[in-house]
Amino acid sequence: MGMATEKRDYYEVLGVPRNATPQELKKAYRRIALATHPDRNPGDKEAEARFKEAAEAYEVLSDPEKRARYDRFGHEGLRAAGAAPDFSSFESIFEAFGDIFGGGFEGIFGFGAGRRGRRRAARPGANLKVELTLDFLEAAQGCEKVITIRRGEPCDRCGGGGAAPGSSPRACGTCGGRGEITRTQGFFALRTTCPVCAGQGQVIDEPCRGCGGSGLVEAEREIQIRVPPGVEDGTRMRLAGEGEAGPHGGPRGDLYVFVSVRPHELFERHGDDIVCEVPITFAQAALGARIRVPTLEGSEEIEVPPGTQSHTVVRLAGRGIPHLRGYGRGDQLVRLVVEVPRRLSKRQEELVRELAALDDSEVSPRRRSFLEKIKAFFEGERAQ
Ligand SMILES: [Zn+2]
Ligand SMILES: [Zn+2]
Known part of the structure; x- marks a missing residue:
């Protein structure tokens, strides 16, 4: 693959300053790779060239030794040292940088990221949510509560595996038990979840009649909750491992308890x-x-x-x-x-009247200043 055109400056290709940090380089490369990815731009020659150009620039600038050489001697310096990268095929690009996107190149598209790590591990169960209403004093002082929830439990009949007793699941032939298949599109390889086993890596030929092959049955369970003193209305408590059981032996999800507190008539x-x-x-x-x-x-x-x-x-x-x-x-x-009493008895009224008569003659200093302010106010009005 010959390149007759003049090579662009690597920093310019990635659109970063010459003192860009490794993180900035990675971010810039990721952005360009995403925009010019061949899967998004099928048949677009210009995008293809940009995609390769960015990979080359990143390959050099992410390597401190090559970067230093390029900074001093330019493209010529790399070529002379035999350090000029060759990314004429997409395969070589994916091989070099797949890991920077976390879990394979497809990770930049949001699907399949991290799948590599849990391909064969059973999926965890779903989280559950339950509401708990407490009295004011229960919340203030803490309490123990027992609540009843319905959640998926491992099926007794098949032990949670999903296969009918006496039979057992077999490795999926389509994906070879990996849970993923590789689809080839031109020279671009794409990993996707296996449609036959839905990523499980196993196929159940004879499903258990107790659970229909899911390995889970719904059951009522009593859960004891220790509420610590001082919880507030709106508090969310997490009970790890009290959620739905995972299908086919996976770990349990969590149970989230949303607390609401009834108001108190005095406090x-x-x-x-x-x-x-x-x-x-x-x-x-x-x-x-x-x-x-x-x-x-x-x-x-x-x-x-x-x-x-x-x-x-x-x-x-x-x-x-x-x-x-x-x-x-x-x-x-x-x-x-x-x-202030709304109703007075005869005797009370007499006493209050007596008090009022006294109030007129024995005015407290605070009361006097208030009365003086009122007097001044009326006098001010009259003067206008
Ligand atoms: Zn499969
Ligand atoms: Zn079962």
Whole structure:
């Protein structure tokens, strides 16, 4: 194969700067190889030439010794040293670079990548998903739950192999047990999954009647789940190896548990803190009191100091939700809300009126400044 035209600069071919790193070279080559791949451009001579040109450039620039020689002496230098690559056939290109695409050249097209490694290994089973609803306290304190799921289990009758008892699977004749066949297209070899055995490498002539040859039967199973203290609404827990059994003896998939938490009528969660609102009377707020408040562990007495304002927050350190990761707990925040009675008895009303009469004569400093602001406001309005 003669090349009469002048050779292009290798960096120019790959479209990279002269100081490109090995990763940049690889990326650039991969991109060009994908775009000009003969399987995507059948019969396109220009794409073919670009594909070969890129392979040649990459072959030289990915080799530090050849790259250094090319940098100093150019194409001529390589030829003189006998280091000029010869990629006149596609076969030689695939042989040289198949591995950079991971699992064979077909890997750049997305199919078959990595298949080489698991050709004969049985496929793992599917992952399963289940929803678990917990009470607020169960989530806060942790709990044990037993759930029932339906999942594929290895068939008892055939031991999961899929062949009727007394018979056994035989190696697939079409692919020779490899699970893949090589298709040739012009001078381009392409590996694909064997259509006869669907990549299994085996053929079952006499399928087991218990499972129809799949090796799996669906069954109900009880699964015990240990829920750690502190899980939140929306948490996803993964139970490795509790999913569907793999067909023909493959490993089990995983079970994903999606946790949702019912709200509590008293507690609200804010991160690992819990907030609860506790009503107190005007008298308790004004005079001070000891009151009982609910906590995750029952109830607890707290001190309301005299003169407590409505919506004051009392912090109970370390009484919140346990940290899911790490030690310790959040806090409990008790919001004290002063309740104004909606109905007063005769006697209460008398007392409140008495109090109101006192309020007029004995104005607190804070109240006075407020009243002064109102007065100033009205005076300002009048002046306009
Ligand atoms: Zn086959
Ligand atoms: Zn079976």
